[in-house]
Amino acid sequence: MISLDYKDGRTLHEQIEHGFRELIIGGILKAHEQLPSVRELSISLTVNPNTVQKAYKELETAGYIYSVKGKGNFVAPQSQGKDEKRIAGLYDEITSAVKELMYLGGKKEEIYSLINNIYSEREEG
Secondary structure (H helix, E strand, O other): OOOOOOOOOOOHHHHHHHHHHHHHHOOOOOOOOEOOOHHHHHHHHOOOHHHHHHHHHHHHHOOOEEEEOOOEEEEOOOOOOOOHHHHHHHHHHHHHHHHHHHHOOOOHHHHHHHHHHHHHHHHHO
């Protein structure tokens, strides 16, 4: 499910957080699906439970998961445009990336194709 790379420049909790974000965004983990407990995940990844707890806290703060006291952590349903600030920030990131691609010689057709492929993968999954 999640793998850690000790050569990665990111901290372990950032890698765990990123891994779960990718699984949620990619549709692999569905809304209301339960995540492994902090204890289970810390054992399987051989990391301190506090590391997992910190990643889960960040995911919850960002709206990707929610917790139910005594039950665990679950994937949050997809927000329908409720986080306007985050959406605006992501559009800014896309704009910067496309401008940099243009500067480096990226082709418009390849950028369109990339976006279409991402949407196609999500619709098929």
